Every structure is written in structure tokens, then in C-alpha cells.
Amino acid sequence: MVSEKIREHLLRDKFAESLGIELLELREGYAKCSMIVRDAMLNAHKIAHGAAIFTLADFAFAAACNSYGQVAVALEVKINFLDAVKSGTRLIGEASEEAVTKRIGLYHLTVRDEGGKLIASAQATAYRKQEWFGGRGQ
Numbered sequence: 001m002v003s004e005k006i007r008e009h010l011l012r013d014k015f016a017e018s019l020g021i022e023l024l025e026l027r028e029g030y031a032k033c034s035m036i037v038r039d040a041m042l043n044a045h046k047i048a049h050g051a052a053i054f055t056l057a058d059f060a061f062a063a064a065c066n067s068y069g070q071v072a073v074a075l076e077v078k079i080n081f082l083d084a085v086k087s088g089t090r091l092i093g094e095a096s097e098e099a100v101t102k103r104i105g106l107y108h109l110t111v112r113d114e115g116g117k118l119i120a121s122a123q124a125t126a127y128r129k130q131e132w133f134g135g136r137g138q
Helices: 004-010 014-018 050-065
Strands: 022-027 030-036 070-081 090-100 104-113 118-132
Touching: 004 022, 014 050, 022 050, 030 050, 050 070, 050 090, 050 104, 050 118, 070 104, 090 118
Parallel strands: none
Antiparallel strands: 022 030, 030 090, 070 118, 090 104, 104 118
16 A cells, blocks of 8 residues: 555656646556646647657656655656547556566556547656655665
């Protein structure tokens, strides 16, 4: 179970907050969040900018890999964009832990629209530092 202290710490992400990203669910090794695509997030083709979609996936990843209260940072994220979305679309980002060791975590990330259509899929690797902000190590 993830403590309220850990959840509150993760919600201090000012960039995610500025995009309206909401943390819907948080468990150890798993996170689910949402974001509504706004006009300011569109590229020249009037579809969601890849950076906006990536940020939603990345926030879910950050929440999942930091859910133990141990500081974890991204080493690598590889994302595949599979479909375009327009302004007003609500996106759901999920991150699930696939494997974890003392120092490394491997995660699968997805971004889907509300209808469940896969918009982007990613694999991410986190480095788990020997620093804690809450949870088991304190």
C-alpha cells in the first residue's frame, strides 16, 4: 500500500500539474493518470503534440517507479506513437512494473483514449537511487 506521504510527494510535480494531469490510481509498481488534450497541446497539424502524450506516459512512469518512497529517475524511455488525437480527448496513461531489482526497474507504459484505443506504448527503465522520501527505507 502506498502511503499518503508518498502520494502527496508525487503530486508536487509542477509540470504535470500545469498540463492538468490527474493521478487516478497508485499502487506499488503501478500508476494510472489522466489528461484532457487542450488546444495549447496541439501541434501544427491540430493533433496532440507527441511531447504532451509522452508527458502523460512519463508522469505515470514516475509515479509507478517512485511508489515505494525510494527516489527513482528515468534512464531510458522508448515510446511508439500509434494514433493521433484531437483537442478535447481525455487520455489515460498507465505504468506497470515488469521487473525490479535493488537498482533498476523496468516498466511498460500505455496511453489510451477513453474508448480504450491505444494511442502510445512505451518501455521505460528507472534507476533506483539509495535515497528515500517516504516508505520502507526511512
